[in-house]
Amino acid sequence: MPMEWEREEIILKQQGGKQSSQILLEGDIIAPDSKPDVNEVLSCHGKIRMKDVRAGEDRINLSGDLELNILYTSDKGEDAVYAMTASLPIEDVINMDGLDKDMQVKIRTVLEHLDCQVINDRKLGVKAVIGLTAAADRVHKVDVVVPLNGNGMAFLDGKLRLEEAVTEKKDRFTIKEEVTLPQTAAAVGEILSSEFYLADQEIRPMDGKVMVRSNLIMDILYTDDQGSGTVHVWSEKIPFSGYLEADGITPKSMIEMDLDISDASIKTALDDDGEPRVLDVDVTILGELSAWDVSEKDVVTDAYAPGMETEVMQETVTYPISIGRTKNQFSLKEKITLDKNERPMLQAGKCWGTLLIQDVTAENDMIEVEGVLTVEILYFCQEDDHAVCMVKKGIPFSQKIEMKGVAAEDEIKVKENLEEIDFQILSDKEGELFASIMLEADAKRLETAQLVTDIRLKDAEKSQRHLAGAVIYKVQPGDSLWKIAKRFDTTIERILMVNDIEDPNKIYPGQKILIIKMIR
Incomplete structure:
Protein backbone atom coordinates (compact mmCIF):
# COMPACT_ATOMS: atom_id res chain seq x y z
CA MET A 1 0.00 0.00 0.00
CA PRO A 2 1.28 3.53 -0.70
CA MET A 3 2.17 5.67 2.32
CA GLU A 4 3.03 9.31 2.71
CA TRP A 5 6.65 9.87 3.59
CA GLU A 6 8.38 13.11 4.43
CA ARG A 7 10.34 14.22 1.38
CA GLU A 8 13.00 16.69 0.41
CA GLU A 9 14.02 17.99 -3.01
CA ILE A 10 17.70 17.60 -3.81
CA ILE A 11 19.19 19.59 -6.66
CA LEU A 12 22.25 18.11 -8.35
CA LYS A 13 24.49 19.74 -10.91
CA GLN A 14 25.43 16.99 -13.35
CA GLN A 15 27.70 16.78 -16.35
CA GLY A 16 25.59 17.01 -19.47
CA GLY A 17 28.43 16.20 -21.84
CA LYS A 18 31.91 17.12 -22.96
CA GLN A 19 33.27 17.34 -26.47
CA SER A 20 36.55 18.44 -28.05
CA SER A 21 36.95 19.66 -31.61
CA GLN A 22 39.21 21.63 -33.91
CA ILE A 23 38.47 24.40 -36.39
CA LEU A 24 40.67 24.97 -39.42
CA LEU A 25 40.65 28.56 -40.67
CA GLU A 26 42.15 29.62 -43.98
CA GLY A 27 41.96 32.99 -45.65
CA ASP A 28 43.75 35.67 -47.62
CA ILE A 29 44.63 39.06 -46.16
CA ILE A 30 44.96 42.01 -48.53
CA ALA A 31 47.25 44.85 -47.43
CA PRO A 32 45.35 48.16 -47.19
CA ASP A 33 46.08 50.78 -49.84
CA SER A 34 47.45 53.05 -47.12
CA LYS A 35 50.17 50.52 -46.29
CA PRO A 36 53.40 49.82 -48.26
CA ASP A 37 54.00 46.53 -50.05
CA VAL A 38 54.96 43.46 -48.03
CA ASN A 39 58.44 42.02 -48.20
CA GLU A 40 58.71 39.78 -45.11
CA VAL A 41 56.28 38.90 -42.33
CA LEU A 42 57.96 39.36 -38.96
CA SER A 43 55.13 38.14 -36.76
CA CYS A 44 51.44 37.26 -36.83
CA HIS A 45 49.48 37.12 -33.58
CA GLY A 46 45.88 36.11 -33.13
CA LYS A 47 43.19 36.70 -30.51
CA ILE A 48 40.07 34.51 -30.44
CA ARG A 49 36.88 36.39 -29.63
CA MET A 50 33.74 34.27 -29.35
CA LYS A 51 30.62 36.35 -29.90
CA ASP A 52 27.81 33.82 -29.71
CA VAL A 53 27.60 30.36 -28.11
CA ARG A 54 24.15 28.82 -28.39
CA ALA A 55 23.03 25.39 -27.16
CA GLY A 56 20.40 23.47 -29.09
CA GLU A 57 19.23 19.90 -29.43
CA ASP A 58 22.38 17.74 -29.57
CA ARG A 59 24.48 20.60 -30.93
CA ILE A 60 26.25 23.84 -30.07
CA ASN A 61 26.32 26.68 -32.59
CA LEU A 62 29.16 29.14 -32.20
CA SER A 63 30.48 32.16 -33.98
CA GLY A 64 33.19 34.73 -33.51
CA ASP A 65 36.37 36.11 -35.03
CA LEU A 66 40.07 35.46 -35.04
CA GLU A 67 41.57 38.94 -34.79
CA LEU A 68 45.03 39.24 -36.35
CA ASN A 69 47.86 41.69 -35.84
CA ILE A 70 50.64 41.37 -38.44
CA LEU A 71 54.06 43.01 -38.34
CA TYR A 72 56.07 43.12 -41.58
CA THR A 73 58.86 44.87 -43.45
CA SER A 74 58.47 46.62 -46.78
CA ASP A 75 60.06 45.63 -50.09
CA LYS A 76 61.42 49.12 -50.66
CA GLY A 77 64.66 48.53 -48.83
CA GLU A 78 63.49 50.51 -45.79
CA ASP A 79 64.37 49.50 -42.26
CA ALA A 80 60.91 50.42 -40.92
CA VAL A 81 58.40 47.98 -39.45
CA TYR A 82 54.75 48.21 -40.46
CA ALA A 83 51.59 46.77 -38.98
CA MET A 84 48.22 45.72 -40.33
CA THR A 85 45.14 44.23 -38.65
CA ALA A 86 42.57 41.84 -40.06
CA SER A 87 40.13 39.17 -38.92
CA LEU A 88 38.89 35.76 -40.02
CA PRO A 89 35.30 34.72 -39.19
CA ILE A 90 34.68 31.67 -36.99
CA GLU A 91 31.55 29.62 -37.64
CA ASP A 92 31.22 26.07 -36.35
CA VAL A 93 28.88 23.44 -34.92
CA ILE A 94 29.86 21.00 -32.17
CA ASN A 95 27.72 17.87 -31.96
CA MET A 96 26.98 16.65 -28.42
CA ASP A 97 24.52 13.83 -27.81
CA GLY A 98 21.93 14.55 -25.14
CA LEU A 99 22.42 18.31 -25.16
CA ASP A 100 19.37 20.55 -24.91
CA LYS A 101 18.89 24.30 -25.06
CA ASP A 102 18.39 24.68 -21.29
CA MET A 103 21.84 23.37 -20.41
CA GLN A 104 24.65 25.72 -19.48
CA VAL A 105 27.54 25.48 -21.93
CA LYS A 106 31.10 26.70 -21.46
CA ILE A 107 33.59 26.91 -24.33
CA ARG A 108 37.36 26.93 -23.92
CA THR A 109 39.39 27.94 -26.96
CA VAL A 110 43.10 27.61 -27.70
CA LEU A 111 44.95 28.94 -30.73
CA GLU A 112 46.99 25.81 -31.45
CA HIS A 113 48.62 26.92 -34.70
CA LEU A 114 48.91 30.15 -36.69
CA ASP A 115 50.89 30.64 -39.89
CA CYS A 116 51.11 33.65 -42.19
CA GLN A 117 52.87 33.45 -45.58
CA VAL A 118 53.52 36.07 -48.27
CA ILE A 119 51.63 35.23 -51.49
CA ASN A 120 52.60 38.44 -53.26
CA ASP A 121 53.51 41.96 -52.21
CA ARG A 122 49.82 42.80 -51.49
CA LYS A 123 48.45 39.48 -50.33
CA LEU A 124 49.10 37.20 -47.36
CA GLY A 125 47.81 33.66 -46.79
CA VAL A 126 46.77 32.78 -43.22
CA LYS A 127 46.16 29.31 -41.78
CA ALA A 128 45.03 28.75 -38.20
CA VAL A 129 43.98 25.79 -36.06
CA ILE A 130 41.71 26.51 -33.10
CA GLY A 131 41.19 23.87 -30.42
CA LEU A 132 37.75 23.84 -28.79
CA THR A 133 36.53 22.12 -25.64
CA ALA A 134 32.82 22.34 -24.86
CA ALA A 135 31.39 21.30 -21.48
CA ALA A 136 27.68 21.25 -20.64
CA ASP A 137 26.04 21.11 -17.21
CA ARG A 138 22.47 20.14 -16.38
CA VAL A 139 20.39 20.62 -13.25
CA HIS A 140 18.77 17.41 -11.99
CA LYS A 141 16.10 17.46 -9.26
CA VAL A 142 15.22 14.41 -7.14
CA ASP A 143 12.48 14.07 -4.48
CA VAL A 144 13.94 11.75 -1.83
CA VAL A 145 12.54 10.17 1.31
CA VAL A 146 13.77 11.78 4.53
CA PRO A 147 15.04 9.32 7.17
CA LEU A 148 12.71 9.33 10.21
CA ASN A 149 12.51 6.96 13.14
CA GLY A 150 9.28 5.17 13.86
CA ASN A 151 6.50 3.80 11.65
CA GLY A 152 8.05 0.37 12.09
CA MET A 153 10.58 1.13 9.36
CA ALA A 154 14.30 0.45 9.23
CA PHE A 155 16.24 3.05 7.29
CA LEU A 156 19.79 2.81 6.01
CA ASP A 157 21.08 6.36 6.30
CA GLY A 158 23.76 7.81 4.09
CA LYS A 159 25.61 11.09 3.61
CA LEU A 160 25.34 12.93 0.32
CA ARG A 161 28.04 15.54 -0.25
CA LEU A 162 26.49 18.25 -2.38
CA GLU A 163 27.80 21.26 -4.22
CA GLU A 164 24.76 23.50 -4.41
CA ALA A 165 24.92 26.31 -6.94
CA VAL A 166 24.73 29.79 -5.39
CA THR A 167 24.96 31.90 -8.52
CA GLU A 168 26.08 32.02 -12.14
CA LYS A 169 26.81 35.58 -13.17
CA LYS A 170 28.64 37.72 -15.69
CA ASP A 171 29.81 41.27 -15.18
CA ARG A 172 32.20 43.80 -16.69
CA PHE A 173 35.04 45.80 -15.22
CA THR A 174 36.22 48.93 -16.99
CA ILE A 175 39.71 50.37 -16.65
CA LYS A 176 40.38 53.89 -17.89
CA GLU A 177 43.92 55.06 -17.32
CA GLU A 178 46.12 57.86 -18.60
CA VAL A 179 49.74 56.75 -19.04
CA THR A 180 52.38 59.43 -19.66
CA LEU A 181 55.68 58.33 -21.15
CA PRO A 182 58.74 60.00 -19.58
CA GLN A 183 61.02 62.33 -21.51
CA THR A 184 63.59 59.54 -21.69
CA ALA A 185 61.22 57.51 -23.88
CA ALA A 186 60.60 58.35 -27.51
CA ALA A 187 57.36 60.17 -28.30
CA VAL A 188 54.70 58.05 -30.01
CA GLY A 189 54.22 58.15 -33.75
CA GLU A 190 52.29 54.97 -34.69
CA ILE A 191 51.39 52.11 -32.35
CA LEU A 192 52.29 48.92 -34.22
CA SER A 193 50.96 46.43 -31.71
CA SER A 194 49.48 46.44 -28.23
CA GLU A 195 49.24 43.48 -25.87
CA PHE A 196 47.19 43.40 -22.69
CA TYR A 197 47.16 40.58 -20.16
CA LEU A 198 46.33 40.07 -16.50
CA ALA A 199 48.84 39.06 -13.83
CA ASP A 200 48.78 38.52 -10.05
CA GLN A 201 45.08 37.74 -9.96
CA GLU A 202 43.42 37.58 -6.54
CA ILE A 203 39.77 36.57 -6.31
CA ARG A 204 38.15 36.33 -2.89
CA PRO A 205 34.54 35.58 -1.85
CA MET A 206 32.98 37.89 0.72
CA ASP A 207 29.48 38.39 2.09
CA GLY A 208 27.26 39.11 -0.92
CA LYS A 209 30.12 39.87 -3.30
CA VAL A 210 33.43 38.76 -4.78
CA MET A 211 36.54 40.91 -4.61
CA VAL A 212 38.68 41.00 -7.75
CA ARG A 213 42.23 42.35 -7.73
CA SER A 214 44.87 42.11 -10.44
CA ASN A 215 47.49 43.95 -12.48
CA LEU A 216 46.77 44.85 -16.08
CA ILE A 217 50.02 44.60 -18.04
CA MET A 218 50.24 46.74 -21.18
CA ASP A 219 52.99 46.16 -23.74
CA ILE A 220 53.19 48.35 -26.84
CA LEU A 221 55.44 48.36 -29.87
CA TYR A 222 55.55 51.74 -31.63
CA THR A 223 57.46 53.98 -33.98
CA ASP A 224 58.53 57.44 -32.92
CA ASP A 225 57.04 60.69 -34.15
CA GLN A 226 60.14 61.68 -36.13
CA GLY A 227 59.20 59.56 -39.15
CA SER A 228 62.43 57.56 -38.95
CA GLY A 229 60.58 54.25 -38.60
CA THR A 230 62.65 53.34 -35.54
CA VAL A 231 60.85 50.81 -33.36
CA HIS A 232 60.42 51.32 -29.61
CA VAL A 233 58.94 49.25 -26.79
CA TRP A 234 57.04 50.38 -23.70
CA SER A 235 55.51 48.37 -20.86
CA GLU A 236 53.22 49.57 -18.08
CA LYS A 237 51.65 47.86 -15.05
CA ILE A 238 48.20 49.19 -14.16
CA PRO A 239 46.72 47.89 -10.86
CA PHE A 240 42.95 47.51 -10.67
CA SER A 241 40.39 46.16 -8.22
CA GLY A 242 36.64 45.86 -8.05
CA TYR A 243 33.69 43.91 -6.71
CA LEU A 244 31.12 41.68 -8.34
CA GLU A 245 27.87 41.78 -6.37
CA ALA A 246 26.19 38.37 -5.97
CA ASP A 247 23.49 37.42 -3.47
CA GLY A 248 24.07 34.30 -1.41
CA ILE A 249 27.87 34.28 -1.57
CA THR A 250 29.74 33.98 1.73
CA PRO A 251 33.45 33.82 2.59
CA LYS A 252 33.09 30.01 2.68
CA SER A 253 31.65 29.74 -0.83
CA MET A 254 33.62 27.92 -3.49
CA ILE A 255 34.11 30.10 -6.57
CA GLU A 256 35.43 29.86 -10.08
CA MET A 257 35.93 33.11 -11.95
CA ASP A 258 37.33 33.60 -15.42
CA LEU A 259 38.64 37.05 -16.30
CA ASP A 260 39.00 37.83 -19.98
CA ILE A 261 39.97 41.06 -21.71
CA SER A 262 37.05 41.52 -24.09
CA ASP A 263 37.98 44.93 -25.51
CA ALA A 264 40.99 47.23 -25.37
CA SER A 265 41.97 50.46 -27.07
CA ILE A 266 44.77 53.05 -26.86
CA LYS A 267 44.58 56.63 -28.08
CA THR A 268 47.55 58.97 -28.24
CA ALA A 269 47.29 62.47 -26.81
CA LEU A 270 49.66 65.41 -26.29
CA ASP A 271 51.41 66.13 -23.00
CA ASP A 272 51.93 69.58 -21.48
CA ASP A 273 54.87 70.16 -23.85
CA GLY A 274 52.75 69.38 -26.90
CA GLU A 275 54.44 66.03 -27.56
CA PRO A 276 52.53 62.76 -28.18
CA ARG A 277 53.55 61.02 -24.97
CA VAL A 278 50.15 60.47 -23.35
CA LEU A 279 48.35 57.15 -23.83
CA ASP A 280 44.64 57.04 -23.01
CA VAL A 281 43.97 53.39 -22.16
CA ASP A 282 40.42 51.98 -22.18
CA VAL A 283 40.07 48.29 -21.31
CA THR A 284 36.97 46.17 -20.63
CA ILE A 285 37.38 42.96 -18.65
CA LEU A 286 34.63 40.36 -18.70
CA GLY A 287 34.23 38.38 -15.48
CA GLU A 288 32.31 35.08 -15.54
CA LEU A 289 31.51 33.79 -12.06
CA SER A 290 30.32 30.40 -10.82
CA ALA A 291 29.80 30.00 -7.06
CA TRP A 292 28.64 27.06 -5.00
CA ASP A 293 28.40 25.93 -1.39
CA VAL A 294 29.46 22.51 -0.15
CA SER A 295 27.13 20.73 2.27
CA GLU A 296 26.22 17.26 3.51
CA LYS A 297 22.67 15.94 3.57
CA ASP A 298 21.26 12.91 5.36
CA VAL A 299 19.52 10.67 2.85
CA VAL A 300 17.93 7.22 2.77
CA THR A 301 19.79 4.72 0.61
CA ASP A 302 17.71 1.64 1.51
CA ALA A 303 14.74 0.68 3.70
CA TYR A 304 12.54 -2.20 4.80
CA ALA A 305 9.83 -2.94 7.36
CA PRO A 306 10.47 -6.04 9.51
CA GLY A 307 7.54 -8.40 9.26
CA MET A 308 6.14 -6.72 6.15
CA GLU A 309 6.72 -7.03 2.45
CA THR A 310 8.48 -3.86 1.35
CA GLU A 311 8.95 -2.39 -2.11
CA VAL A 312 11.67 0.29 -2.29
CA MET A 313 11.93 2.62 -5.28
CA GLN A 314 15.47 3.90 -5.81
CA GLU A 315 17.25 6.23 -8.22
CA THR A 316 20.95 6.04 -8.93
CA VAL A 317 22.51 9.46 -9.50
CA THR A 318 25.99 10.39 -10.69
CA TYR A 319 27.36 13.85 -10.02
CA PRO A 320 30.76 15.58 -9.80
CA ILE A 321 32.28 16.80 -6.56
CA SER A 322 35.34 18.97 -6.10
CA ILE A 323 38.48 17.26 -4.84
CA GLY A 324 40.50 20.45 -4.67
CA ARG A 325 41.66 23.65 -6.30
CA THR A 326 45.16 25.05 -6.12
CA LYS A 327 47.51 27.51 -7.78
CA ASN A 328 51.11 26.86 -8.69
CA GLN A 329 53.51 29.55 -9.89
CA PHE A 330 56.92 28.70 -11.27
CA SER A 331 59.68 30.28 -13.34
CA LEU A 332 61.40 29.24 -16.54
CA LYS A 333 64.93 30.32 -17.43
CA GLU A 334 66.19 29.22 -20.79
CA LYS A 335 69.19 30.04 -22.94
CA ILE A 336 68.14 31.04 -26.45
CA THR A 337 70.82 30.39 -29.06
CA LEU A 338 70.45 31.63 -32.62
CA ASP A 339 70.93 29.23 -35.52
CA LYS A 340 73.72 29.81 -38.01
CA ASN A 341 71.34 31.31 -40.56
CA GLU A 342 69.82 33.76 -38.05
CA ARG A 343 71.26 37.26 -37.96
CA PRO A 344 73.32 38.38 -34.92
CA MET A 345 71.65 40.43 -32.18
CA LEU A 346 72.45 44.01 -31.29
CA GLN A 347 69.63 44.98 -28.94
CA ALA A 348 66.52 43.25 -27.54
CA GLY A 349 63.17 44.59 -28.58
CA LYS A 350 59.83 42.94 -27.69
CA CYS A 351 59.09 39.40 -26.56
CA TRP A 352 55.81 37.53 -26.99
CA GLY A 353 54.89 34.25 -25.32
CA THR A 354 52.13 31.69 -25.86
CA LEU A 355 51.37 28.78 -23.54
CA LEU A 356 49.95 25.47 -24.75
CA ILE A 357 49.10 22.66 -22.30
CA GLN A 358 49.71 19.32 -23.99
CA ASP A 359 49.04 16.74 -21.28
CA VAL A 360 47.64 16.62 -17.73
CA THR A 361 47.83 13.48 -15.58
CA ALA A 362 47.04 12.80 -11.93
CA GLU A 363 48.17 10.09 -9.53
CA ASN A 364 48.70 9.75 -5.77
CA ASP A 365 48.19 13.31 -4.53
CA MET A 366 50.03 14.78 -7.52
CA ILE A 367 49.11 16.45 -10.80
CA GLU A 368 51.68 16.63 -13.59
CA VAL A 369 51.33 19.22 -16.33
CA GLU A 370 53.30 19.14 -19.55
CA GLY A 371 53.27 21.90 -22.10
CA VAL A 372 55.18 24.21 -24.39
CA LEU A 373 55.97 27.91 -24.11
CA THR A 374 56.37 29.34 -27.61
CA VAL A 375 58.32 32.60 -27.63
CA GLU A 376 58.82 35.15 -30.39
CA ILE A 377 61.59 37.67 -29.90
CA LEU A 378 61.87 40.82 -31.95
CA TYR A 379 65.39 42.20 -31.84
CA PHE A 380 67.56 44.75 -33.58
CA CYS A 381 70.22 43.21 -35.82
CA GLN A 382 73.89 44.09 -36.17
CA GLU A 383 73.71 43.98 -39.95
CA ASP A 384 72.92 47.27 -41.68
CA ASP A 385 70.74 45.70 -44.37
CA HIS A 386 68.33 44.23 -41.78
CA ALA A 387 67.47 46.52 -38.90
CA VAL A 388 64.79 44.34 -37.24
CA CYS A 389 64.73 40.54 -36.99
CA MET A 390 62.51 37.91 -35.39
CA VAL A 391 63.34 34.55 -33.82
CA LYS A 392 60.82 31.93 -32.70
CA LYS A 393 61.56 29.09 -30.26
CA GLY A 394 59.55 26.44 -28.44
CA ILE A 395 60.43 25.66 -24.80
CA PRO A 396 58.90 22.47 -23.33
CA PHE A 397 58.14 22.41 -19.61
CA SER A 398 56.89 19.94 -17.03
CA GLN A 399 55.51 20.92 -13.64
CA LYS A 400 54.20 18.87 -10.70
CA ILE A 401 51.42 20.25 -8.52
CA GLU A 402 50.63 18.76 -5.13
CA MET A 403 46.95 18.19 -4.34
CA LYS A 404 45.92 15.97 -1.45
CA GLY A 405 43.40 13.28 -2.34
CA VAL A 406 43.64 13.54 -6.12
CA ALA A 407 43.70 10.23 -8.01
CA ALA A 408 44.22 8.96 -11.55
CA GLU A 409 40.49 8.65 -12.31
CA ASP A 410 39.73 12.28 -11.46
CA GLU A 411 38.97 14.90 -14.09
CA ILE A 412 41.60 17.64 -14.04
CA LYS A 413 41.20 21.07 -15.55
CA VAL A 414 44.24 23.37 -15.72
CA LYS A 415 44.16 27.06 -16.60
CA GLU A 416 47.47 28.59 -17.64
CA ASN A 417 48.54 32.21 -17.49
CA LEU A 418 51.81 33.83 -18.53
CA GLU A 419 52.43 36.32 -15.73
CA GLU A 420 55.73 37.77 -16.98
CA ILE A 421 58.18 37.34 -19.85
CA ASP A 422 61.52 39.02 -20.50
CA PHE A 423 64.56 38.51 -22.73
CA GLN A 424 68.10 39.72 -22.15
CA ILE A 425 70.93 39.56 -24.71
CA LEU A 426 74.12 37.83 -23.52
CA SER A 427 76.04 37.93 -26.81
CA ASP A 428 75.33 38.48 -30.50
CA LYS A 429 74.17 34.87 -30.80
CA GLU A 430 72.80 34.09 -27.35
CA GLY A 431 70.31 35.46 -24.84
CA GLU A 432 68.43 34.40 -21.72
CA LEU A 433 64.67 34.15 -21.52
CA PHE A 434 62.79 34.51 -18.24
CA ALA A 435 59.12 33.60 -17.87
CA SER A 436 56.79 33.39 -14.88
CA ILE A 437 53.90 30.95 -15.35
CA MET A 438 50.80 30.49 -13.22
CA LEU A 439 48.91 27.18 -13.34
CA GLU A 440 45.51 26.84 -11.66
CA ALA A 441 44.39 23.23 -11.23
CA ASP A 442 40.84 22.09 -10.50
CA ALA A 443 40.11 18.41 -9.77
CA LYS A 444 36.65 16.83 -9.80
CA ARG A 445 35.51 13.27 -9.18
CA LEU A 446 32.32 11.54 -10.28
CA GLU A 447 30.39 10.17 -7.31
CA THR A 448 27.50 7.71 -7.49
CA ALA A 449 24.72 7.51 -4.91
CA GLN A 450 21.56 5.42 -4.60
CA LEU A 451 18.63 7.42 -3.26
CA VAL A 452 15.26 6.15 -2.03
CA THR A 453 12.47 8.03 -3.78
CA ASP A 454 9.49 6.03 -2.48
CA ILE A 455 8.56 3.10 -0.22
CA ARG A 456 5.50 0.89 -0.50
CA LEU A 457 4.32 -1.56 2.13
CA LYS A 458 2.17 -4.46 1.01
CA ASP A 459 -0.67 -5.72 3.27
CA ALA A 460 0.51 -3.47 6.05
CA GLU A 461 -3.06 -2.97 7.30
CA LYS A 462 -3.58 -6.69 8.01
CA SER A 463 -2.48 -8.23 11.28
CA GLN A 464 0.28 -10.74 10.82
Missing part, protein backbone atom coordinates in the same frame (compact mmCIF):
# COMPACT_ATOMS: atom_id res chain seq x y z
CA ARG A 465 1.19 -13.83 12.82
CA HIS A 466 4.80 -13.80 13.87
CA LEU A 467 6.60 -16.99 14.84
CA ALA A 468 9.81 -16.92 16.77
CA GLY A 469 12.80 -18.59 15.16
CA ALA A 470 16.54 -18.73 15.64
CA VAL A 471 19.51 -19.39 13.43
CA ILE A 472 23.29 -19.31 13.80
CA TYR A 473 24.71 -17.26 10.91
CA LYS A 474 28.35 -17.19 9.81
CA VAL A 475 29.37 -13.70 8.62
CA GLN A 476 30.51 -13.68 4.98
CA PRO A 477 32.99 -11.29 3.29
CA GLY A 478 31.19 -8.08 2.33
CA ASP A 479 28.45 -8.54 4.93
CA SER A 480 27.16 -5.73 7.11
CA LEU A 481 24.66 -5.80 9.94
CA TRP A 482 22.22 -3.96 7.65
CA LYS A 483 22.42 -6.69 5.01
CA ILE A 484 22.08 -9.47 7.59
CA ALA A 485 19.14 -7.81 9.38
CA LYS A 486 17.29 -7.19 6.11
CA ARG A 487 17.93 -10.74 4.88
CA PHE A 488 16.51 -12.33 8.05
CA ASP A 489 13.68 -9.79 8.42
CA THR A 490 14.83 -8.51 11.80
CA THR A 491 16.50 -5.35 13.06
CA ILE A 492 20.09 -4.32 13.70
CA GLU A 493 19.19 -3.41 17.26
CA ARG A 494 17.84 -6.90 17.89
CA ILE A 495 21.04 -8.54 16.56
CA LEU A 496 23.22 -6.26 18.69
CA MET A 497 21.21 -6.99 21.83
CA VAL A 498 21.07 -10.77 21.36
CA ASN A 499 24.81 -11.06 20.61
CA ASP A 500 25.99 -8.40 23.09
CA ILE A 501 27.82 -6.53 20.31
CA GLU A 502 28.82 -2.99 21.29
CA ASP A 503 30.32 -1.73 18.01
CA PRO A 504 28.12 -2.53 14.97
CA ASN A 505 31.04 -1.79 12.63
CA LYS A 506 33.25 -4.49 14.11
CA ILE A 507 31.85 -7.68 12.68
CA TYR A 508 34.22 -9.84 10.68
CA PRO A 509 34.09 -12.70 8.17
CA GLY A 510 33.77 -16.06 9.93
CA GLN A 511 32.13 -14.58 13.02
CA LYS A 512 29.09 -16.54 14.23
CA ILE A 513 26.08 -14.58 15.38
CA LEU A 514 22.69 -15.63 16.70
CA ILE A 515 19.70 -14.38 14.72
CA ILE A 516 16.25 -14.28 16.36
CA LYS A 517 14.20 -13.81 13.24
CA MET A 518 10.63 -12.85 12.44
CA ILE A 519 8.81 -15.52 10.41
CA ARG A 520 5.55 -14.78 8.61
